[in-house]
Amino acid sequence: MTTNKKPSAGAATAMKDNSQLRQKQMIAEHFSRLAVAPQTGDKAVYTFVPGNLTELLRCFDLLPVLPEINALQSAMRGKSRDYISAAEKLGHSEDVCTYVKCDLGMMKSGNIGPTGERLPDPDLLLLSYTGCFTFLKWFEILREEYDSPVAMLHVPYQADGQITDSMRNYVVEQLREKVIPELERVSGKKYDEDRLKELLARSAQAEDDLVWVLESAKHRPSPIDAYFGGVYYIGPIFTAFRGTQDAVEYYRELREEVQERLDAGLGPVTPDGEMGEERFRIVVEGPPNWTSFREFWKMFADEGAVVVCSTYTKVGGVYDTGFRHDPERPLETLADYCMGCYTNLNLPSRVEMLTRNIEDYDADGLLINSIKSCNSFSAGQLMILREVESRTGKPGGFIESDLVDPRYFSAANIKNRLESYFQMIEQKRSGGAR
Amino acid sequence: MNYCVGIDLGSTTTKAVILGDSGEILGRGITNSRSSYKVACDVALSEALIDARFGLVAAELDRSGMAGERKTEALAALERRFREQQYRNHLRQFDERVRDRVAGRHPAGELPLYKTETPDEPSEDLSKAIDWILTQMEDETKGLYAAGASRKSDFFRDLCGGRYLALAEEAARATGASFDKLAGLFDKVILEVENLPSESDDFQVHVRAALDGFERPDKELGRAVDHAAGLALESSANVGTGYGRQTLPFPKEQIRSEILCHGLGAHSMFPETRTVLDIGGQDTKAIQVDGEGIVTSFQMNDRCAAGCGRYLGYIADEMNLGVHELGPLACKASRTVRINSTCTVFAGAELRERLSLGEKREDILAGLHRAIILRAMSLLARSGGVSDQFTFTGGVAKNEAAVAALSQLVRENFGDVAINISPDSIYTGALGAALFARREWLRGDNGDGGSPS
Secondary structure (H helix, E strand, O other), rough: OOOOOOOOOOOOOOOEEEHHHHHHHHHHHHHHHHHHHHHHOEEEEEEOOOOOOOOHHHHOOOOOEEEHHHHHHHHOOOOOHHHHHHHHHOOOOOOOOOHHHHHHHHHHOOOOOOOOOEEEOOOOOEOOOOOOOHHHHHHHHHHHHHHHOOOOOOOEEEEOOOOOHHHHHHHHHHHHHHHOOOOOOOOHOOHHHHHHHHHHHHHHHHHHHHHHHHHHHOOOOOOOOOOOHHHHHHHHHHHHOOOOOHHHHHHHHHHHHHHHHOOOOOOOOEEOOEEOOOOEEEEEEEOOOOOHHHHHHHHHOOEEEEEEOOOOHHOOOOOOOOOOOOOOHHHHHHHHHHHHOOEOOOOOHHHHHHHHHHOOOOOEEEEEEEEEHHHHOOOOOOHHHHHHHHHOOOEEEEEOOOOOHHHOHHHHHHHHHHHHHHHHHHHOOOOOOO | OEEEEEEEOOOOEEEEEOOOOOOOEEEEEEOOOOOOOOHHHHHHHHHHHHHHHHHHHHHHHHHOOOOOOHHHHHHHHHHHHHHHHOOOOOHHHHHHHHHHHHHHOOOEEEEEOOOOOOOOOOHHHHHHHHHHHHHHHHHHHHHHHOOOOOOOOOOOHHHHHHHHHHHHHEEEEEHHHHHHHHHHHHHHHHHHHHHOOOOOOHHHHHHHHHHHHHOOOOHHHHHHHHHHHHHHOOOOOOEEEEEOOOOOOOOOOHOHHHHHHHHHHHHHOOOOOOOEEOOOOOOEEEEEOOOOOOOEEEEEOOOOOOOOOHHHHHHHHHHOOOHHHHHHHOOOOOOOOOOOOOOOHHHHHHHHHHHHOOHHHHHHHHHHHHHHHHHHHHHHHHHHOOOEEEEEEOOOHOOHHHHHHHHHHHHHHHHOOOEEOOHHHHHHHHHHHHHHHHHHHOOOOOOOOOOOO
């Protein structure tokens, strides 16, 4: 395998595969371009992850900025506590989504992005997902702050568990009549559908490789961790890079690396080195905690628990049922992608998806990390847990934390619950008595 | 004789249960020592072993044919005298250390009682006061353990502290010594006394002294004691659990989550148990178990420990009552005052406000108990509800007002469900741990054979 490992496996320093180095490079270049955008004339569009319209933005050479990603990056760099208190000083209550507060605090502290460079002001706020009401409020605040125009795409909820033609037409119409004209105005470029098709074809290629990587976890042992490792794998596809050649190459390389791990019969790599024996295979619902990401991961890895499938890696878009961006139906496929993202699914669809995941990945059970900040994920989770438990007969576990507010990660409690959960699985497996 | 140990290192008390060769409970021990997990663990275990030896004495008396009231009385008297010996021993240790400090001899690293290096003059009052306090305490011991005397706690810290501080107040008034200094002395010394290693021959030494105290020593009793004291007890397996389990001196395989231990412990006490509620010092657990005692689902409080045992401790302090007095007082309520605060500190404020409005203490207390149980009800609902039979465990299960509120709310929400409460419910987690230890031992995995200390 072609890696840049330090010679001693298991060393505390993180080992980086080539794909990881490539991703880092992609991000660095993107943020460098953003940093000099005011000078080069590049335009920045702030937008959201769920069902994002990256190909459409790229089609106009617009640069996406994702405030959610900036917030989680701030948390991983230990800056979210200060940013959140800066936002609370401005009057935002303790109960407001901490992504919002972290982003506002970052903005008020000079808008320095994850690479240490300043982010440009938005030339447009593209509110591409309305399934989360907080997103509306978030961009309302940014609109006041930056006096920036907003393009809003209203995304119908899949209340009946499916996308109907009228829903699709409704979104396409908005794309055609509201979003595209606004993008033309901001970029000064005409909409070029052939170019969009090229981008979408590259998306589909990258998506095939991503899905292959995520599904590699069906093997025993799983060569990847589909939650803690998974959040790195979804980075390029759910942020600024879907549709680019870089993304195609990143996923091809990642796939080759995972194939090599599979061939060698290896388990996942953790920040502390190769994981030991795979003792538990878990499906996880809900975003991870970002402030104590490594500590959280270690609580799993130390117990030999591998996350074989997670819903968080479907937060940008769901590929489970075969969806790939289709260059032949450019606007329709964007509409389907938007409406198909995980939090836009109704509860019965989520239950079905999780039940199928547990079966397909031969998992030991479903664990929910319920996030205080995120109603889009958290509402209805206990019902989901009970229902999936009864359909699969596999035990469920429930822990609570937050996205980026370190005050809501109680390590001792979470560790206690996780250990109890893993021991419960073990006890159940061994028939309890002996 | 071999035994298996389960230790539950809780946030308020540490419990130990030991099981005999055929899985029967040999003994239970509890301590409120919190300053060192290691010591708490040792003390709880040695208390459980003492309890086991008393059990052996009783069994031996059965064999000798002694029965009925005669046996009960003999055993009660023996145990009372034994506890008196234990108390005297602790008091001696306490006495020595207090006097050392008054004389200016304090352990390295500890701040001296006086800022000056010549303590002679200011210690005059103090030393007189101490002399009087300690003599009083020594004199009171006999009465404390007289037949029929009631003690507010079985823990040395509580017994000694209650009397010492009351006497210190008197002494301060009479001699002009500083009460703060006297109280400070207690705080320092009690930690040290609690942390003294428990001697393995505790039982031997104290039981003999206890026997010597009998006016007409009973031959059968003497023989039974000889037998029980002489029996070698060997630990064959141990498992730890509880809030502090990570700090137990056991390898990882010998540590179990308290959720699993409470589930199994409750199943063992009441085999028909399907739902378990445990309210401990700082956490509340709602657990669902199957017919084998295997946990199928659970919920715990997170981030906030309002509504746990310590909440009652705080309320007791606010009302200047002992925590054991709360339940009986609340049971006298004629109505239940509604308490809205879920936060312990706010509930304290609400309590004061209600008192100032003229509400009766018992009515407010009934409301506070209901408030605790309402929080537990939410956890129960989230864990999957309450199924027949329902077992209530943990320290709070000893509080009759909490039990009354729980019974009412369970009936209202889940219909008629049998509610089990064992007098030994505080040992549920330790019992579960001991059962796990026994399983490991039967499987031959827990081969160290050593005691956890």
